[in-house]
Amino acid sequence: MLRPAPGADRTIAALAATGLVATALPLFAVxxxxxxxxxxxxxxxxxxxxxxxxxxxxxxxxxxxxxxxxxxxxxxxxxxxxxxxxxxxxxxxxxxxxxxxxxxxxxxxxxxxxxxxxxxxxxxxxxxxxPLGVTAAALAVLDGGVVLAHSPRAACRLRAVMAAHALGCADMRLAALSVAVATAAGTGWGAVAVADRPTDAAIVAAARRLAD
Structure with missing residues (x-):
């Protein structure tokens, strides 16, 4: 979950309602x-x-x-x-x-x-x-999980910090809010699911599909 609060809190609650446990990894301070x-x-x-x-x-x-x-x-x-x-x-x-x-x-x-x-x-x-600084230890929360990206800028920032720590994404799955977000996130993901509408409910549903 790459959103800053308070948006991250709402998305985490929506994920919890589907049985998924999520952790916020904000990349920006607003x-x-x-x-x-x-x-x-x-x-x-x-x-x-x-x-x-x-x-x-x-x-x-x-x-x-x-x-x-x-x-x-x-x-x-x-x-x-x-x-x-x-x-x-x-x-x-x-x-x-x-x-x-x-x-x-x-x-x-x-x-x-x-x-x-x-x-x-x-x-x-x-x-x-x-942009916030992100440590390799903080990025470890993404290992083997589903990453939710709500914006192209967040997707680009994630790939940049992962590259800075020499981390790949083959063992991660990406739930993207739109095709533009998925494109910004680049290639190499274990799996990608794009929300069928640009809404929080739809990206939560995409994450649920990847987690199943």
């Missing part, structure tokens, strides 16, 4: 940064991570704009924060914009520092995810 709304009027806010909700602070609610959320977890976090969720996507941000971009042409993306660019969005950084 922290807020100061931000300001770029000049211009906006029709809606795009959120691609629940981290944006957690770390944007009171400035997010002060925008008083409808939210377009990528994924159910992000939508749930926004709703819990009292925001008005106008749409929830089930794919990536491009699919969300294809579906709702004409209805909401001026979109403000509250995002992390490391993100993919889309010309249809005005993006502002509200949080950063700094």
């Amino acid at each position: 922290r807020p940064v100061a931000w300001a709304v770029p000049a211009g009027g906006y029709d809606a806010v795009v959120l691609t991570s629940a981290n944006a909700v957690r770390h944007a602070g009171p400035g997010l609610a002060a925008l008083d704009l409808p939210v377009l959320a990528v994924g159910q977890a992000t939508a749930a976090a926004a709703a819990e924060a009292g925001l008005a969720v106008a749409a929830t996507g089930e794919g990536d941000v491009a699919a969300l914009l294809d579906a709702y971009g004409q209805r909401y042409p001026r979109l403000l993306h509250l995002a992390g520092r490391d993100r993919s660019a889309d010309p249809r969005l005005i993006a502002v950084t509200v949080y950063v995810a700094d």
Whole structure:
């Protein structure tokens, strides 16, 4: 489990409900940064991570704009924060914009520092995810197990730290949230299962299949 808290806690609980015991190995530490709304009027806010909700602070609610959320977890976090969720996507941000971009042409993306660019969005950084040092001893928890990767960046970071410690992945299995995550994780895994939807429930189901 490569997610930082609190997302890792929810995924671990979901895995436990299927009979799987999981351990968190966070690769990043998430922290807020100061931000300001770029000049211009906006029709809606795009959120691609629940981290944006957690770390944007009171400035997010002060925008008083409808939210377009990528994924159910992000939508749930926004709703819990009292925001008005106008749409929830089930794919990536491009699919969300294809579906709702004409209805909401001026979109403000509250995002992390490391993100993919889309010309249809005005993006502002509200949080950063700094890489954490990972020891060979910490990586030992992955031996012979199922690794859950929720993002391409986490998958890339995992392979980098494994390479730094001269560790292979042939005895590990990978549950990936998407094809992009699986691609970022590289080759050589004992087995790979991709979630059939980009949701936490789906990646838990993929991990269950690998564990059986």
